[in-house]
Amino acid sequence: MNQIRRVGRFLLPLFCLFMVVAAVARAAEYLGPTDVVAAPDGKSLFVLCADAKAIIVIDPAGKEIGRIAMPERPTGLVAAPGGTTLYVTCADPEGVVYKVDAAGGRITGTMDAGHGATGPALSPDGRRLYVCNRFDNDVSVFDLENRRELARIPATREPIAAVVTPDGKKVLVANHLPLDPADGYDVAAVVTVIDSASGKTSSLRLPNGATGLREIAISPDGKYAAVPHLLARYQMPTTQLERGWMNTNALTILEVASASVLNTVLLDDVDLGAANPWGVAWSADGKMLCVSHAGTHELSVIEAPALLEKLAAMPKTREEAEKRGIQAEDNTSYASLLAEDVPNDLAYLVKLRRRVKLPGNGPRGLALLGAKAFVAEYFSDALALVPLEANPSESITTLALGPEPVLTPQRLGQRHFHDAALCFQHWQSCASCHPDGRVDGLNWDLMNDGLGNPKNTKTMLLAHQTPPAMSSGVRADAEVAVRSGITHIQFAVRPEEDARAIDAYLKTLQPVRSPRLVEGRLSESARRGKELFHGDAVGCHLCHPTPLYTDLKTHDVESKGTYDRREDYDTPTLIEVWRTAPYMHDGKYTTIKDLIVQGRHGETGGDLKKLTDEQIDDLVEYVLSL
Numbered sequence: 001m002n003q004i005r006r007v008g009r010f011l012l013p014l015f016c017l018f019m020v021v022a023a024v025a026r027a028a029e030y031l032g033p034t035d036v037v038a039a040p041d042g043k044s045l046f047v048l049c050a051d052a053k054a055i056i057v058i059d060p061a062g063k064e065i066g067r068i069a070m071p072e073r074p075t076g077l078v079a080a081p082g083g084t085t086l087y088v089t090c091a092d093p094e095g096v097v098y099k100v101d102a103a104g105g106r107i108t109g110t111m112d113a114g115h116g117a118t119g120p121a122l123s124p125d126g127r128r129l130y131v132c133n134r135f136d137n138d139v140s141v142f143d144l145e146n147r148r149e150l151a152r153i154p155a156t157r158e159p160i161a162a163v164v165t166p167d168g169k170k171v172l173v174a175n176h177l178p179l180d181p182a183d184g185y186d187v188a189a190v191v192t193v194i195d196s197a198s199g200k201t202s203s204l205r206l207p208n209g210a211t212g213l214r215e216i217a218i219s220p221d222g223k224y225a226a227v228p229h230l231l232a233r234y235q236m237p238t239t240q241l242e243r244g245w246m247n248t249n250a251l252t253i254l255e256v257a258s259a260s261v262l263n264t265v266l267l268d269d270v271d272l273g274a275a276n277p278w279g280v281a282w283s284a285d286g287k288m289l290c291v292s293h294a295g296t297h298e299l300s301v302i303e304a305p306a307l308l309e310k311l312a313a314m315p316k317t318r319e320e321a322e323k324r325g326i327q328a329e330d331n332t333s334y335a336s337l338l339a340e341d342v343p344n345d346l347a348y349l350v351k352l353r354r355r356v357k358l359p360g361n362g363p364r365g366l367a368l369l370g371a372k373a374f375v376a377e378y379f380s381d382a383l384a385l386v387p388l389e390a391n392p393s394e395s396i397t398t399l400a401l402g403p404e405p406v407l408t409p410q411r412l413g414q415r416h417f418h419d420a421a422l423c424f425q426h427w428q429s430c431a432s433c434h435p436d437g438r439v440d441g442l443n444w445d446l447m448n449d450g451l452g453n454p455k456n457t458k459t460m461l462l463a464h465q466t467p468p469a470m471s472s473g474v475r476a477d478a479e480v481a482v483r484s485g486i487t488h489i490q491f492a493v494r495p496e497e498d499a500r501a502i503d504a505y506l507k508t509l510q511p512v513r514s515p516r517l518v519e520g521r522l523s524e525s526a527r528r529g530k531e532l533f534h535g536d537a538v539g540c541h542l543c544h545p546t547p548l549y550t551d552l553k554t555h556d557v558e559s560k561g562t563y564d565r566r567e568d569y570d571t572p573t574l575i576e577v578w579r580t581a582p583y584m585h586d587g588k589y590t591t592i593k594d595l596i597v598q599g600r601h602g603e604t605g606g607d608l609k610k611l612t613d614e615q616i617d618d619l620v621e622y623v624l625s626l
Contacts, residue, residue: 030411031056031402033376035076035279035365036383039083039102045367045374046086046102047383047401048077055088057102060369062385062399068105070098075118076161081126087144089117089131093512097131097142111147113140115515119161123168123196130171130194132159135515135579139173139194153199155192157441157581161215164196165256166222171196172254174216174227176435182443182456182587183561187234189213189441191227193259206252207264207343209234211440212432215365217280217289218256224308225254228277228291230432231264231343234442237451241491242271244346247428249274251291251302253311263311264343267291267300267353273427274298274355275420279365279375288388290373292363295420295429299356299363299375299386300349307352314339358384359398362418379415381405413505416498424491430502433489434460437509439580443587447488449474453563456587459580461509462573466550471585473554473570479503511576516625529622532615539606540619549574549626557604561586578624593620 032051039045044065047056050073057066072090079086079102086100095117099109114133117140121130129142132155139159141151158176165172171194180187189211191204206213209232216227231250238246244266253262267274275295282289282304289304315321316339326337336345360377363384367374373386383399407415416422417437420429433440438461443454448470455471460478463469469481483499486492513520522530533540543551556567569585577583582590589595596616602608611619 029402030405031381032378033364033381033383033401034378036367036374036376037077037079037365038367038369038374039079040081041083042369044083044102045369046077046079047376048074048088048365049401050074052402055086055100056401058383058399060372062374062383062397064401066105068100068102071107072096075116076120076132078120078122078129080122087120087122087129089113089120091116091118091134093135093515095131095133095140097129099147109147111142111149113149114138114152116158116512119159119174121162121164121171123164124166125168128196130162130164130173132162132173134158134160134176135512139171139192141199151199153194153201155201156190156203159192160213163216163218163225165218166220169196170194170256170259172216172218172225172256174213176213177439178211178441179581179590180441181590182441182582183454185235187211187442189229191216191225191254202259204254204259204261206261207231207250209442210250210252210264211442212276212435214278215280217282219282219304220284220286223256224262225256226280226282226289226291227252227254228267228280230276230440231266232433232440232442234444234454237445238447238489239451241273241424241427244268244273244427246489247273247275247432248346249277249293249295249427250343251277251280251289251300253308262308263314263339265307265311265348266343266346267293267349268346268427269355270346271425273420273423273425274300275423275426275428276418276432278363281366281368281373283368283388288368290366290368290388292366292375294362294364294378294418295432296426297358297361297363297377297421299358299366299373299384300353301356301373301386301388302349302353307349310348310352311339311342314342316340356386356396358386359396360384361415379405379411379418409501409504410508411505413501413503416502417505422486422490422492422494422498428490430485430490433457437461437506438576441582441587446470448472448484450565453565455585456582458572459576460506461511461576462548464503464507466548466552466573468552468554468570471569472566473568478506482506512579514576514578514625516578516621522625523621525618525621526625527622528615529618529620529625532611532619533622537607538602538611538619540602540623542605543571544574555604557601559584559586559599559601561588574623574626577626591620592623593617596620 030051031049035048055068072092076089095113097111114136116134119132157179160176173192212230252264278294279292289302291300360380362378375384445454463478467477469475475481554568
């Protein structure tokens with residue numbers, strides 16, 4: 001018996017180790033549902049599972065009726081009229097559009113798209129497909145009958161979602177991030193409007209501080225489009241979160257015919273943020289407008305006609321308000337008196353919107369079918385099925401798409417990074433300023449180096465491998481910065497385990513291959529630029545040596561601005577720099593070429609004056625290829 005016990009004591013640790021390994025293996029098999037698309041006939045819905053590289057087909061009752069495996073990570077899906085054919089975008093990172101037989105679950109054709117292809121949209125007649133090439137900053141137009149690309153239409157920065165008007169005349173494209181000098185007064189993302197006949201474009205500029213666009217939806221009558229986004233109060237010091245002093249969360253309504261912004265409403269409440277709005281959808285009758293909140297795990301259900309009527313009735317000028325007998329109750333009232341007041345009114349949606357708490361974590365895309373919303377819950381590998389009638393909380397059901405996820409430390413850290421429930425009053429998550437772990441295109445006046453000297457948001461890619469942290473190097477490393485961010489940006493006290501998990505997640509971030517590469521290799525121009533970069537005459541490599549392209553030191557490169565209190569700044573890595581505009585600690589330059597030509601960056605270490613225009617272009621091409 002003692003021998004059996006001794007053997008048991010020997011085997012128990014091995015058994016526990018086996019169980020841990022098995023749990024980790026199971027945890028690695030996440031589904032990661034990111035979107036839900038209803039078939040035009042309403043008989044089925046398609047759930048895009050990015051992590052599992054699959055599409056799960058369900059019926060309106062929530063029963064699974066099929067699974068379709070995809071060769072790469074799917075990024076977007078649209079169903080053709082009839083619902084039997086799907087067009088699925090994948091990006092790894094070069095984009096491919098797969099034509100899929102939904103009934104047979106097989107791929108029947110492919111078309112090459114651009115870098116980071118996503119957000120497919122079909123013309124009403126089903127003959128043209130529009131695909132957002134996120135990192136090429138353009139939109140592909142495909143002739144589906146002949147399965148060929150007709151054109152590439154420029155967008156602004158990271159086009160991520162598109163919709164076509166019911167008459168097929170316009171395509172509205174949501175650009176994920178702003179592309180402005182971050183030290184300016186007005187920094188905002190735009191919606192690109194494409195004339196489908198001519199291919200000509202115009203831009204609809206969103207309110208100052210708009211960033212983090214993910215989806216866009218058009219009303220059934222084609223009169224309005226809705227785009228959720230963050231509305232950052234980046235010009236305020238980051239000394240408090242209450243009343244949305246850092247990030248608010250918003251929905252902008254666009255008037256399609258006039259290609260203009262009707263107004264922007266806040267999705268938050270006075271003392272409770274609704275962080276990271278993501279998916280958006282109109283009901284078929286136009287009566288409901290729904291927005292998912294990835295940070296607070298909620299669904300906003302908005303009475304669309306009442307909202308549109310209220311926005312249309314807002315006076316434009318004080319004189320107009322006075323003529324109509326509209327006035328604030330007192331001089332300190334926060335209620336909207338004029339249309340321009342609406343984007344600052346945290347109570348504007350009172351009585352027009354219900355905030356529905358969802359059972360899972362990380363809601364993203366959604367679809368409305370009949371009187372029900374189907375919401376993809378990314379971290380729960382599930383769908384939330386939400387009735388749209390009043391007070392539906394007790395009747396919300398969950399459709400598990402697979403086994404309950406077993407979270408590795410990295411996955412838990414990813415969930416924490418996106419979870420605004422960890423933040424005071426739920427106003428923001430880490431991902432609010434670092435979408436996908438990268439940048440929001442804004443300057444922020446953080447309190448870690450004094451008040452009144454804003455700095456540009458840095459990418460989290462390689463942050464743990466490239467100390468010190470922050471532009472001014474005031475944090476010894478990324479571990480310190482993560483914990484300081486929880487305390488001083490989220491205004492929260494969290495257990496050490498949360499910070500360790502976030503560290504583990506950030507260390508898994510991998511650079512995306514540059515869109516400037518040709519079949520994964522440097523172009524001829526970039527090869528010439530490489531010789532300049534690493535040559536002694538220019539000397540870029542002295543501060544940006546391989547393999548991380550940073551010497552991990554601070555330097556004075558004569559970039560001190562009006563509000564800066566120091567001359568030396570941390571040398572950033574140049575890996576994936578093609579993705580992190582605007583440039584320098586104050587975000588003054590929107591392109592690397594402007595940084596070199598106008599900012600004379602590099603003159604402290606080399607002789608740029610002798611470079612020809614062609615050599616400068618070659619140098620820029622190499623840097624943008626890293």
